[in-house]
Amino acid sequence: MISQLSWKIGGQQGEGVESTDRIFSTALNRLGYYLYGYRHFSSRIKGGHTNNKIRISTKPIRAISDDLDILVAFDQESIDFNAHELREGGVVVADAKFNPTIPDESKTKLFAVPITAIAEELGTSLMKNMVASGASWALLGLPLEVFNKAVEEEFGRKGPAIVEKNIEAVRRGAEYVLELAGGPIEGLKLEPADGEQKLFMIGNDAIALGALAAGCRIMSAYPITPASEIMEYLIKKLPKFGGTVVQTEDEIAAITMAIGSNYAGVRTMTASAGPGLALMMEAIGLAGMTETPVVIVDTQRGGPSTGLPTKQEQSDINALIYGTHGEIPKIVLSPSSIEECFYDTIHAFNLAEEYQVPVILATDLQLSLGKQSCDVLDYNKIVINRGKIASDIPDREDGSLFKRFELTEDHVSTRALPGTKNGIHHVTGVEHDESGRPSESPINRKNMMDKRLSKLDNLKVENAVHVQATHEEPDLLIIGMGSTGGTIDQARIHLEAEGIKTSHLTVRLLHPFPVNDVLPHLQKAKKVIVLENNATGQLADLIKLNVGFREKINNVLKYDGNPFLPSEVYAESKKVLSSEDSAEKLSKELV
Template identity: 40%
Template sequence: MTSGSINIAIGGEAGDGILSAGEILCKIFFESGAGLCTYKNFPSRIRGGHTSYSIRAAGGYCSSRSCETDILVAFDEETFDFHNGELKDSSIVIYDPAKVKNIKKPEGCSPTYYEIPFAELASKNFSKHLYKNTVMVGVIAAILNIEDAHIVKGLSALIKAKKGEDVLKINMSACELGMEHYRKIEGAKRLAMPSGKIDAADSLMITGNEAVTLGAIAGGCRFIAAYPISPATEIFEMMCSELPKAGGTAMQAEDEIAAICAAIGAGFAGARSMTSTSGPGLSLMAEAIGLAGCAEVPVVIVDAQRPGPSTGLPTKTEQGDLYHAIFCSHGDIPRIVIAAADVGECFEFAANAFNLAEIYQCPVILLTEQVIAQNKFAAPKFDYSNIEINRGRLLSEAELNKPGYKFLRYEFASDGVSPRAIPSQAGGVHLCNGNEHLESGRITEDPELRRKITDKRMKKIEAAASSKYLPAPKFYGDDAARYGVIVMGSNTGAAVEAIDIISAKTGRRDFKIMQTRSLMPFCVEAAAEFISKREKVFVVENNYSAQLCGLVKMHIPAHGKLVSVLKYDGMSFAAAEIADRLMTEVR
């Protein structure tokens, strides 16, 4: 077990109910008071191909996967190919002999193996082999000595409301059968759940996509246009059911270009609007993002990153869209780019993105990643009391028609933020287009006015840098640390845990972490001060081209101190991986 956690991995064929079984276990663990996070590894097809569902249960909240597996459940032989490297002497391996004929054992360790005929037990007792997954849940519950009350709560929460009391009773019986079968095995090993608990009443279990959706609605979003794309689709799906309840509208567009253009149109009309997508969709949206920047229309874009190029790996994770988010679209436009590290930040940043978009009248791009977007995490309940709605310089009709006032939509304001009106407001008529324009919106090709209006637009980035809605960097570790670690997004939790692992192994706390949460505008002063106090700074990121490190180098002449720590195989960093890489570098 790693850092007071226990780690379960279930492997089998896609479409065989592996993910559903994982969801049941998560709910049972959550009801028992365990903090948890999941890691889904599934192919981009409906059936066929190997899939696995890993769960890390801890005594407190956790946000990164483990490199070790304590309980491995194999419904196919391919499971061993994926997970043998995670096993250790204390691991328990359970397999179904109907599917697993050849047990591939790892080198260097000797786990304990148990043959349990899940499908046969389910078919004999319930006439349907699909209950094999619930039998498996019972076996794991027996290994971990989970209380019956937690099992009942977990199964009821997921099954009763959807499928009724009768189906719940069958699943309870299947779970009990699994527990009974394992308990009858002579000398069967047991493992203990981690000590410590979270308060389930004050916590929630949620994915990043769900957190973004709740944050967006709480932040006043009333229009979304999107085209389904992994790993962002769940945002739009949830919006379709929840946004109308708040008086909003969800529109499925025919493609990503239509989606961003519809969202821009809604923003121009005065609605807080957004779209959700991933890298390929963001590529298609580039020209329209330029339109929003030039016309100064507020819009929010959520980019749940996945590996590219092209279709790439739709169901895996990466941080490869950083440059694209900051620089996409030809020419220079103001835009704000922020990156969330966990479900709490997904909620908070999604809500505040609409304030930033309306105050600075520009596109705001919120970056998440597949590992956050589609996995579940236990987290404290979200605080709605801190959410504000700030519409910036959106003028009322009384202000527009004040005696002696002349409304100029693109007025040369000192901070670059001009007054704004929406269609139908008396006194707010103006031109809005993608051509270069005067303060009134009329087209111009005058060189001096071109320079002046560009300067005006770009001043908004300087102004946004001091906004209370722009997330400031966060720091973890000791101020006196010799070495620094710069991270963004999902690597934050893994890096924080990594320095604890290093401390436990070496007795020293030599690392301090800086989490960059705003990428445009970039936190230049904070990063420069952080780097200046360190002998060497490691930039940990999930891409090939070291984009976060490159961004730091664009702003701070500290090239000799920066060392890239990269991973781009479609999987997120585990804390132990970061710890090993850092200890290797500083020996």
């Protein structure tokens, strides 16, 4: 028996690939396995190759695997596109309808199952996804009863007749492939899972749930890949808590509506991707100038322009930090796991109101849309901090306005929400004095700029970096952000097995940069790799700018639209280390 394997299904978009993956992984989750999924899909509603890959394990995992154990193929293109991942002894379960073939050199088994034909016998070809699921599930030797419960969950709302037909499709697919294979394949039998309850969700769902738990009651947004699921989740949930989602006409309306709602005292957020973030920049500057809290989620994707809207990238870092014209304080957080997506969203709302600044939560497509197992969330950890909000403002005999932008010791003024007695003040996007009245006085301008830009001097963000350091002076420090964390950890296992001392640092606060948290790790490491999904090394440049050590830092970049694989991180790490060894050898020879 084995402790983990990888399963992938491929076909044309709109052919049921997504629903097959959903039911298959749900059943595995019910058994208590740890799962990590990745979706490869086209930027169109129907047509074009798509595939979903799931890594299944008895232990926690946070990375996709390099190889593949089972491939379920609805067409020949799925085999041609993915066969190179199949390990020796792997299996292809393909629809006999297209006369499937596997490469001559492939050391895998092909089972041609009349997937479509069985489904049509049961009344509709739409049920071919259940036939395929039953076939691959049977090869693992897992109990069909558990899978059938997942089918009931998926189709229960359509009535018992539909449920029964789909369960029959699963049974026939299982029976057919077991007859071909002579029973479950020994090399694919999974060890039993721990059976413990786990959540299984995408990062976008965790963010939406975090917003709900944080007290967010309005979301204004415009649909865009890969952020739309946040809005779709909240459309279903917010009304149950007295909230609402407003689909605006564009991202400019979304951000300005969010700013206005926050000014009124309602915790409000918006979410978008790179193109939408670009449209929001002027309004983000308005939030900075008016010191209005607002939370913005940026789910990074391939750019520039429309770019690769359904593919992985981490290329918005410079835009997130420097995108607004002029200079304002802002906070940029970068969660690296499903749990962090939840807790960091709550933290983002607290930071936005405590410091009265825009807070941007930066994820990437793999973290946003990759479905993963995570521990049950601890709601006892939730703390709500609304910052300085006036509740009892004394009368002013001189009739002066409330000093909404008062110069204070900690540079954060008290907010007076609309309707608060004696809280009348001006709010404007031009420079203003303490009461909000427009002012072009040079002295006032300097005071207000210093006030705004100093409010983050004492910023406190827990776990600004996440460190896994097993050595005091590592041969190699690997730095990443977002979804790269689990992949780095997987590569480190192989590096450590070869006696290479490695450490791993994930940057979770991109701005203001946590210099003091990063500095000691750069000082101790002999070599440093900064791993990121972009073409110009934006995270590496950020580290060099704020911390230094340019001579130690090596860029490892990937910008083809795919996330890093553990084998790629391992190989690049070996290259960096071998180049150092070669340089030392050359130096000795010259001496």
